[in-house]
Amino acid sequence: MTGSPQETIHETLVNIRLQTAxxxxxxxxxxxxxxxxATLPEYEELRxxxxxxxxxxxxxxxxxxxxxxxxxxxxxxxxxxxRDADEVADFVWDLSKRKNxxxxxxxxxxxxxxxxxxxRLAHHDLEPVETDLGEYIIQLAGERPYHIVxxxxxxxxxxxxxxxxxxxxVPREVEIEKQTRIARSVLREKFLAADIGISGANFLIADSGxxxxxxxxxxxxxxxxxxxxxxxxxxxxxMIPRAQDLAVFLKLLGRSGTGQALTVYTSFLTGPRRAEExxxxxxxxxxxxxxxxxRLLADREKRESLYCIRCGACLNHCPVYRKIGGHxxxxxxxxxxxAIITPQYMGVAQEPWLPFASSLCGACGEVCPVKIDxxxxxLELRTEVHAxxxxxxxxxxxxxxxxxxxxxxxxxxxxxxxxxxxxxVLPDERWFSKAPGLLNHGPLKAWLSQRDLPPVGxxxxxxxxxxxxxxx
Amino acid sequence: MRRVSIFVTCIVDxxxxxxxxxxxTVLERLGYTVEFPEDQTCCGQPAFNTGYRDEARxxxxxxxxxxxxxxxxVVPSGSCTSMIAHHYKELFADEPERLEEAARLEGRVWExxxxxxxxxxxxxxxxxxxxxxxxxDSCHGLRELGxxxxxxxLLSRVRGLTLREMDTAEECCGFGGTFSVKFPEISGGMARTxxxxxxxxxxxxxxxxxxSCLLQIRGALxxxxxxxxTMHLAEVLAHR
Amino acid sequence: MTARDDILKRARExxxxxxxxxxxxxxxxIVVPEIPREARIEPFFRAITNLAGKAYLAKSFADAREYxxxxxxxxPAVASNSPLLAECGIADLxxxxxxxxxxxxxxxxxxxxxxxxxxxxxxxxxxxxxxxxASVEEAxxxxxxxxxxxxxxxxxxxxxxxxxxxxxxxxxxxxTSSMVFITGPSRTADxxxxxxxxxxxxxxxxxxxx
Numbered sequence: 001m002t003g004s005p006q007e008t009i010h011e012t013l014v015n016i017r018l019q020t021a022x023x024x025x026x027x028x029x030x031x032x033x034x035x036x037x038a039t040l041p042e043y044e045e046l047r048x049x050x051x052x053x054x055x056x057x058x059x060x061x062x063x064x065x066x067x068x069x070x071x072x073x074x075x076x077x078x079x080x081x082x083r084d085a086d087e088v089a090d091f092v093w094d095l096s097k098r099k100n101x102x103x104x105x106x107x108x109x110x111x112x113x114x115x116x117x118x119x120r121l122a123h124h125d126l127e128p129v130e131t132d133l134g135e136y137i138i139q140l141a142g143e144r145p146y147h148i149v150x151x152x153x154x155x156x157x158x159x160x161x162x163x164x165x166x167x168x169x170v171p172r173e174v175e176i177e178k179q180t181r182i183a184r185s186v187l188r189e190k191f192l193a194a195d196i197g198i199s200g201a202n203f204l205i206a207d208s209g210x211x212x213x214x215x216x217x218x219x220x221x222x223x224x225x226x227x228x229x230x231x232x233x234x235x236x237x238x239m240i241p242r243a244q245d246l247a248v249f250l251k252l253l254g255r256s257g258t259g260q261a262l263t264v265y266t267s268f269l270t271g272p273r274r275a276e277e278x279x280x281x282x283x284x285x286x287x288x289x290x291x292x293x294x295r296l297l298a299d300r301e302k303r304e305s306l307y308c309i310r311c312g313a314c315l316n317h318c319p320v321y322r323k324i325g326g327h328x329x330x331x332x333x334x335x336x337x338x339a340i341i342t343p344q345y346m347g348v349a350q351e352p353w354l355p356f357a358s359s360l361c362g363a364c365g366e367v368c369p370v371k372i373d374x375x376x377x378x379l380e381l382r383t384e385v386h387a388x389x390x391x392x393x394x395x396x397x398x399x400x401x402x403x404x405x406x407x408x409x410x411x412x413x414x415x416x417x418x419x420x421x422x423x424x425v426l427p428d429e430r431w432f433s434k435a436p437g438l439l440n441h442g443p444l445k446a447w448l449s450q451r452d453l454p455p456v457g458x459x460x461x462x463x464x465x466x467x468x469x470x471x472x
Numbered sequence: 473m474r475r476v477s478i479f480v481t482c483i484v485d486x487x488x489x490x491x492x493x494x495x496x497t498v499l500e501r502l503g504y505t506v507e508f509p510e511d512q513t514c515c516g517q518p519a520f521n522t523g524y525r526d527e528a529r530x531x532x533x534x535x536x537x538x539x540x541x542x543x544x545x546v547v548p549s550g551s552c553t554s555m556i557a558h559h560y561k562e563l564f565a566d567e568p569e570r571l572e573e574a575a576r577l578e579g580r581v582w583e584x585x586x587x588x589x590x591x592x593x594x595x596x597x598x599x600x601x602x603x604x605x606x607x608x609d610s611c612h613g614l615r616e617l618g619x620x621x622x623x624x625x626l627l628s629r630v631r632g633l634t635l636r637e638m639d640t641a642e643e644c645c646g647f648g649g650t651f652s653v654k655f656p657e658i659s660g661g662m663a664r665t666x667x668x669x670x671x672x673x674x675x676x677x678x679x680x681x682x683x684s685c686l687l688q689i690r691g692a693l694x695x696x697x698x699x700x701x702t703m704h705l706a707e708v709l710a711h712r
Numbered sequence: 713m714t715a716r717d718d719i720l721k722r723a724r725e726x727x728x729x730x731x732x733x734x735x736x737x738x739x740x741x742i743v744v745p746e747i748p749r750e751a752r753i754e755p756f757f758r759a760i761t762n763l764a765g766k767a768y769l770a771k772s773f774a775d776a777r778e779y780x781x782x783x784x785x786x787x788p789a790v791a792s793n794s795p796l797l798a799e800c801g802i803a804d805l806x807x808x809x810x811x812x813x814x815x816x817x818x819x820x821x822x823x824x825x826x827x828x829x830x831x832x833x834x835x836x837x838x839x840x841x842x843x844x845x846a847s848v849e850e851a852x853x854x855x856x857x858x859x860x861x862x863x864x865x866x867x868x869x870x871x872x873x874x875x876x877x878x879x880x881x882x883x884x885x886x887x888t889s890s891m892v893f894i895t896g897p898s899r900t901a902d903x904x905x906x907x908x909x910x911x912x913x914x915x916x917x918x919x920x921x922x
Binding site (some may be wrong): 024025028042046049052053055056059060061062063065066071075081082083087101123131132133134137150151152153155156157160176177179180183184186187191192205207208209210216217218219221222225226236240241243244245246247248250251260261262263264265266267268269270271272273274276277278279280284288290294295297298 | 714715716718719722723724725726727729731732733734737738739740741743760773782793812813815818819825838839841846847848850851852853856857869874875878879882884885888889890891892893894895896897898899900901902903904905906908910911912913
């Protein structure tokens with residue numbers, strides 16, 4: 001991200017078109033969710049179960065990883081373990097070489113964005129073609145996804161028209177339905193010619209050694225059926241113990257994410273094509289990715305961050321996300337979930353402002369289908385940022401400010417005196433929009449940059465004493 | 473003799489004293505004797521929310537001391553109430569004595585509207601206000617204390633008052649404590665979304681249970697030059 | 713150390729264990745409502761129609777065949793090897809090619825077909841879902857490549873919903889490498905949140921229940 005967070009945030013906030021796009025898109029998704037949940041009376045029960053199942057799985061992850069591997073292998077899957085982004089890219093590159101693969105198609109996978117798979121493979125002149133419409137658009141634009149579920153949320157049909165004309169050489173087309181047809185026919189050729197299909201996975205099913213992937217377009221089915229080789233990349237935290245647990249998770253995922261009881265397609269894939277089956281890939285590789293997840297695992301207080309099923313509901317309800325959009329977050333995961341996992345993966349020192357960019361309204365925790373207590377984790381991270389700052393001799397002024405504040409608050413008479421001084425210096429008539437002289441600084445200046453402040457007159461306690469005196 | 477202590481909160485004490493007076497008035501009219509422990513200052517929330525636990529804890533200890541003997545504490549703020557009732561237990565997790573005090577506090581501290589509907593068990597306090605108002609759901613009150621219908625029921629009994637619903641009632645106003653000054657532009661943007669929606673619903677005044685929200689909303693309305701008033705629920709209920 | 717050993721080691725250290733057989737996982741809610749077979753058809757059809765799919769209750773195999781004939785005209789259509797389609801006489805309609813065993817030939821045919829005709833292993837009444845299991849009878853591509861998908865199922869296969877399916881088939885992987893739920897026509901709202909149907913999968917879907 002170039003520019004300080006405040007600069008790029010400013011750019012987004014003054015862009016009226018973008019503001020409208022973000023606000024209305026998220027409003028629509030939130031509305032769909034609300035409508036869909038109205039017909040799911042067992043929602044709270046399912047949420048609780050999902051939280052407990054995830055907790056159980058994460059706390060026994062070693063066991064379930066081994067069980068998964070064993071069952072997957074029994075069905076002919078080749079299980080690949082990858083510690084980091086490089087190991088995934090090296091594996092794909094190596095596989096492509098061994099299999100003489102020239103064309104790779106890819107379906108939407110936040111995990112693959114996390115590891116910059118496309119960029120890494122581009123170094124080897126191997127560029128997977130994104131097949132999800134939103135991802136395809138941003139691939140053409142050379143951008144990162146704007147939202148966990150709606151990658152091209154920030155683009156208008158006119159942006160897409162420009163993009164298609166420039167990158168595909170087609171005549172300019174602004175009708176959305178026709179734009180979709182163009183993408184469909186371009187990508188169809190790719191599907192049918194591709195040597196390898198790379199997908200993500202929404203769930204890893206331990207008792208089956210299977211992956212479950214959900215979608216609406218059909219590109220995941222095509223990616224995982226047409227090419228002879230299918231590679232599924234999944235973070236190790238995607239694990240759930242039993243296929244039957246899908247009765248809980250699928251209901252929560254569809255409704256929370258897009259307001260659908262079930263997405264159009266749900267694929268439950270157990271191994272490559274069987275001998276008697278007619279079509280399907282000859283080989284299936286499942287890549288189990290760590291990339292820092294074991295580090296989050298070690299943090300008892302915050303490991304519930306790993307329960308996330310990537311529904312995007314927290315984004316749609318976050319008043320901050322709804323103002324600043326996905327590109328103002330430093331990593332591929334944006335919104336509240338991005339705010340809590342980014343510092344955990346990258347260290348709090350990397351983007352120390354991130355946990356503070358929240359009013360702690362709690363809407364995220366309220367809508368999380370797996371009950372991650374996001375506000376609590378934000379508070380934890382704030383404390384950690386300060387601890388880190390203290391270690392490096394930073395943030396002294398603010399800490400000192402709060403120390404003084406706390407001292408004043410513990411001494412009521414000093415507090416009263418400080419209040420008297422403030423009321424003597426600050427304007428005491430009508431709400432004011434400027435601070436006098438030397439006071440036009442720091443927090444006071446920041447406040448007044450956006451809104452007015454009330455006059456500072458007699459305090460409650462003064463009025464209370466006066467009233468008591470008058471009564472005597 | 474029914475006795476309550478009031479914790480007015482630092483914001484009300486310094487910036488909205490009339491809210492504290494209004495709350496005391498309503499309580500007295502209902503037959504309560506209102507006590508104001510003069511050593512009260514702050515609940516510690518600003519430090520807690522900004523990640524300064526030690527500083528928050530030291531201020532919280534002072535609160536515990538001041539209100540040790542108070543049987544019932546009424547607070548004109550959802551966020552301060554939830555700080556005291558819920559988060560003190562986190563702060564004192566490693567101090568068994570204080571933890572016990574904090575736990576005992578939980579059933580004794582009441583946000584004002586909840587005190588009225590659940591303890592005093594009244595909805596009609598004899599108020600009158602001829603205005604069209606919209607109610608803003610403060611985040612902590614809504615999500616941590618379940619405050620949603622209570623204030624609306626109380627408002628519905630105010631003679632002459634018309635209650636409208638704004639379409640962003642449950643959306644955060646953008647205050648968030650130090651968030652409002654660390655990220656003033658985002659905070660301001662959130663405030664403007666809120667006031668746009670207030671104007672859209674045609675309300676003459678916006679009412680809330682948290683003075684910090686009203687500080688933010690009033691500040692934005694004033695800056696935008698809009699004639700909409702802001703009132704704390706206590707002020708509405710004290711109005712005759 | 714292999715990546716596998718390294719990752720498992722880190723997990724072990726992070727959790728202080730977590731490799732021994734744990735207690736059974738917490739309960740997953742599976743509730744199968746008591747809905748008689750005949751009462752499932754109406755909600756099933758309603759769900760399909762709400763998704764912009766077409767639902768048709770065929771009185772007989774011949775009736776189903778008539779529907780298909782009227783819909784596909786000269787085709788070209790590809791039909792699966794489901795015995796039900798053969799019973800309906802659909803497999804030998806002019807314009808319909810069936811009996812594919814070779815994936816390449818099948819793919820070519822599907823890529824140029826206007827219609828894909830299949831049966832389905834199960835259907836889920838509450839969501840209007842077809843449950844397709846890849847098998848010697850059902851290839852994957854037929855319900856995927858052609859722009860129109862026609863599915864013909866006997867009414868006994870309609871289950872109440874996902875819960876009943878998972879209760880009956882707790883281990884789908886034992887029977888097939890690919891179980892796919894199809895819930896309506898392919899769609900996207902990726903551009904300006906405007907709904908468009910038929911992105912990659914079929915944009916039109918007809919479900920016939922006999």
